[in-house]
Amino acid sequence: MTAPSGPAPAGVPAVRCRSLGVSFGAVRALHDVSLELAPGRIHALVGQNGAGKTTLAKVLGGLQVPDAGDVRIAGRDIPPGDVRAAKAAGLAMVHQHFSLPPSFTVAEALELTAARPGGRAVYRRGDLQRRWQEDVAEIGGTAALSTRIRDLPVEARQSLEIVRALATEARLLLLDEPTALLTPVAIDSLFERLRSLRDGGVTILVVLHKLREVAAVADTVSVLRDGELVLGPAEMSEVSQGRLSDAIVGPGGHADSAVGVRAAAHESTETLLELAGTSSSESAFEPGLTAVDLRVEAGEIVGIAGVEGNGQRSLVSVIAGLTPVTEGTVRIGGDEVTAAAPARRRLRGLRLVPFDRNAEGISRSAPLWLNQSALRLLGRRRGRSPLISLRQYKRQASEAMDLWRVRYDTATQPAESLSGGNVQRLILSRELADGVEVLVAAQPTRGLDFAATEFVRRSLRGLREAGAGVLLVSSDLDELFELSDRLLVMYGGRIVAEFDGPYDRRAVGDAMTGAVR
């Protein structure tokens, strides 16, 4: 597994594929896609959730055998589904779904999977860690090299995937939504790295959702819609934002109607969620909560800002009832639930969008309808037949998924076959279906295309209008500023500041770094 020496001869495209086609049942993930990527440039690939971006990346990397078409990398023919040949031609990939072995330590996993030149067969632990220290630090990673992958939060895993790909001396780098989980600072430093790699002759194909990011880093852009290449690769200087977004959504695509969110009716001044002096013990990567006071009233969106890892995860987990409270109380809808089981909180109207959608939000191997129906399994139904109607479950699930425009083939397919953004839609279709009193949403628009992002934001406002309470945890300040009625800043497990709109970006930023205490 050696990287080929020197750049490909001038004039040979870094990637050339012809008439690629991939179908999953009735879903056409790719249709007649032909693409040439010039070497030594940064190419962006954009498109709605389920447009086929990940599928295209996988075909190029040899991870998905196409039904039709062929692939050439740096002038070499890559036999369909031949991962080794793709690697030998100089390709490295950053996956949208993490692929590092969970039971390995960070250093071990990197050494084993990165195929970095100059490796030895046997290592002393210290040497191995030293070998990777710099790479991890460079991308702004905070992960200790001796931690096991499975104990890392999703954000840290994402940055390791990037570290791994950058460490190989690849000539062609595919990055599938690398920015989805990164902080703005980490995104900047990633882009910086990409530019310097490009200047060194590396060709980069990066899947992005935010047009702002596309404009910031890409030289050319290509658009996939419903499996077809509808634009590009076009020079960034030659496409306007408007043309780009039209290409992404297609004709008539903008008419995405607001979702009919149903929330329980409320007196408008009720406190729906209240933490009073709540503390919890720390976990592996997060400080616990320290004396957190927080209220979410009916008809209110409260934002939680903060740099990742300052207790946001603990906060969500405490409200969900999965992390025990050491001091203080938690109330939902006026009832004290400090010691109550998660089920009771759910039945009381708590809805959750957890941080790690693939591990916490869905069951990857379970069918879509079961994932969608999970909340219907809670609680007792007195006087009803113990037998349920699967047909009814499946119908309700399909209806909710259709409402949220989840792109799927049949309700019985496993959740892992959904594209990344569609997984998020599936989760939202479940959590926002019925009887929402309080929604605790952690990064709800992460990985969504911009139409879906708008859709989610509209839905959150819809919830507020319907009298529910929303606690929005996000690392996207623009999103927080746009949606929040009040903004709280977490630092080191405490709420260190509270702001009312209009927000002062500098003041919020200072609070996030712990400058105001």
Added chain:
Amino acid sequence: MTSGLRRAVWTVVLVVVSFLITALILRVSGYSVGDVFSGIIQGAITATGASTSSIRWAIPLLLIALGVVVGFRAGFFNIGGQGQFYMGACSALAISLGWREGPAGLVILCGTLAAMLAGVLWSLFPGWLRVRFGTDEVLTTLMMSFIGALVLQYLTAGPMRNPQGTGQTAASERIPEAFRLTGGSGVSLTVLLLVAGVTVLVWLVLERTRFGLTMTLVGRNATMARWQGINVRRVGLGAFALSGALAGLAGAVELYGPAARLVTGFSPEVGFTAVVVALVGLLNVWGTVVAAIFFGGLQAAILFLPIVTDLPPPALVLLHGMVAFLVTIKFRAVRRRRAAQTEATAG
């Protein structure tokens, strides 16, 4: 082809391959393959009483294997069916011998319930260790199984030994004839109806109740289930209990059916074969029914063969082993899923 159908076809292919390999080994060892296989057909189907004998063996296999299916649905591998089966049989025996004059129906009912309860207790202990401390239930259910075999040995050699008994193996007294649901053949309409009813019930619970769906979610991804408000520990315990109850029930059916008394180490393989039955049945209720009938036939053939060939009985256990081996290789995916499960439920 749907993935379910594909897996079924694969399994059949593997079973056929096991037969071929076994045939080859027999051939090399100098036996007549033709004789052996015609012996198997006779012993399982065509000889007088052969098909009854096949069904007789399919019954305990099916009940215990259903228990394995239930456990697996929630992500657990209860391979201790043998011990739960023994404890069930012992409890039913204790009730039946202790209350000989009781009305038959009532005694059988109480004995059966006691058997199920014993099965529950025998599997709930490893289950509790699993959900509380994350102890690997493959080990603990197996260990509990050995303990169960020793308890049976102690009871049949000690407190429950038939004082009039001759013979070399320790055995209990017989239960009164009035308590028996079948003759010596082990098959009667009552028992068949009972087993069919239980099978349908298990299917309903797994596929058509909220508890069954909850088990599936927990078995697939316990972390997600917890975020959804599901009490993962309680569901796990429920699965273990149901699983043990089925194995215990098998013990009662054995006692009130063909056995009528308990002999040290009776049916020593049935609990373990049942695990293979469940795997060959693709951990699905109807698949397990088919697999149980198949392995019941094989069991009947194993007992029959020495009569018509010079083959020593262990030679056919080879066939069992071969099927188990090949099917288990295919099930490495099972272990992978289990690993994820351990991670999610411990702690």
